[in-house]
Amino acid sequence: MRGQPIGAPPGVMPEPDLGHHGDVEVGEGLRDLAVNVRQAPMPPWLAEPLAATLADLARYPDPAPARAAVAARHRRPPTEVLLTAGAAEGFVLIAQALRGIRRPVVVHPQFTEPEAALAAAGHRVERVLLDAADGFRLDPARVPADADLVMIGNPTNPTSVLHPAATIAALARPGRVLVVDEAFADTTTAPGVPGEPESLAGRRDLPGLLVLRSLTKTWGLAGLRIGYLLGAADLLARLARVQPLWAVSTPALAAATACASPAAVAAERAIAARLAVDRDHLLARLATLPGVRVAGRPASAFVLLEVPGADRIRLALRDRGWAVRRGDTFPGLGPDWLRVAVRDPATTDAFTEVLAEILEASC
Structure with missing residues (x-):
């Protein structure tokens, strides 16, 4: 809707x-x-593992090594990682798995697939529209207190606004699922910050937090389809139950492993x-x-x-x-x-x- x-x-x-x-x-x-x-050209540390998988395509994909590698990157247990066929699949899993949601809210302008996935699953979506005159900055008070699903991008596509992590975190509360699309988090910098300022990918203390990540942007892998979700194990298990079997291909799993390495x-x-x-x-x-x-x-x-x-x-x-x-x-x-x-x-x-x-x- x-x-x-x-x-x-x-x-x-x-x-x-x-x-x-x-x-x-x-x-x-x-x-x-x-x-x-x-x-840009694909670096050898990524191209070589991808090419090597072509000799092993008769075997069904095993996501465990890639899930462990992604988990290690974000200092989480593997049960708090769900690999997906691109970040866009994550929105579909959320929409399909969380059928009991009563008041889903999407903060716009942002990537349109979160709302499209919710609407396709029959949810009645409400929009919070941020103002151009205010630089499209988020005021958490704009989000209805009884919203039990909130989706926002950080940095946001298409505005390129990077909201402070504390501002996004203020949206988290018991009884609410907070989905933060961090598909472009690895493109952001800040003086004195070692990497990904304002990312919530390592936060395990916020109730209902789901962080979506993509590996397709920086590494030019849009045609390969690889992304992942980070969140509480029980919440990810609900999403995994609606995910097709072997949803992530062997080459995509190899890419996930390579892109989680310290060199990457x-x-x-x-x-x-x-x-x-x-x-x-x-x-x-x-x-x-x-x-x-x-x-x-x-x-x-x-x-x-x-x-x-x-x-x-x-x-x-x-x-x-x-x-x-x-x-x-x-x-x-x-x-x-x-x-x-x-x-x-x-x-x-x-x-x-x-x-x-x-x-x-x-x-």
Whole structure:
């Protein structure tokens, strides 16, 4: 069932298409700024274990070693890890397993699959719509006290806002399942923090907490489908009961094991540091363009832009060979929003030059 807004900006917007995703924007001959997957060669420590699994595909997958590796990374027992076929499967498991939920709330704008999965399972979803004027920051008081399922992204797609961990943790309470989508947590940095500032992945003291993680973004594994859930063992057991047998393939399990290694974690942190530099470069270039406003304080691998006539500009960019993500399919946004992936400085310079020409021609 469609989400009902608890708090909404002025004006009535059409119901967004929750099934629209950035990959639809990409086409042959287009330079991809629409999909938030890192574009880089696969490192040998990941490519070699993946290739080795091709000789062992006659055997059914055994998730135990990968689950143990992920658990060790997050300092949890293996019973507090559930491997999934991409983070998106986690939303489906939650929606299907938690049939007794009475008042599910999704905090928007955010990735649309949590609400889509709930609606497909027959839940009546309510939306808390964060305000652009406030930088899409979360006020926990906006979430109804009797909501027994709350879903939020951190950092949030598409706004690129990184909420303080304490703010997210304030949503946890007995009798409530709190789902935090941390698909992009490994893209974030902060001075003096060893890695993943504001992540709740290691928290075991918060009642009802479920943290969703993805391995597809930083390591370019969108086609492999691998992610996982972290949470209390009894809650994950409920989700596992509705998961298909052997849901995660042998190659995906090998990827999970490799990406949980200390070498992988160190590489992630180096990539996140480089990403911060590239993001600052993109923000500096965008700041020179009249009529373009960046939402909030971007902290991840993408930025959200408010541009009058954004859909017309998106199509003009497409004609010039560039794919960006439309924003009006996210609840809480409208026709003047675009999401742009952070790429290397050369790509950013080429893109912003074309965008500047389009904006000037439209004046």
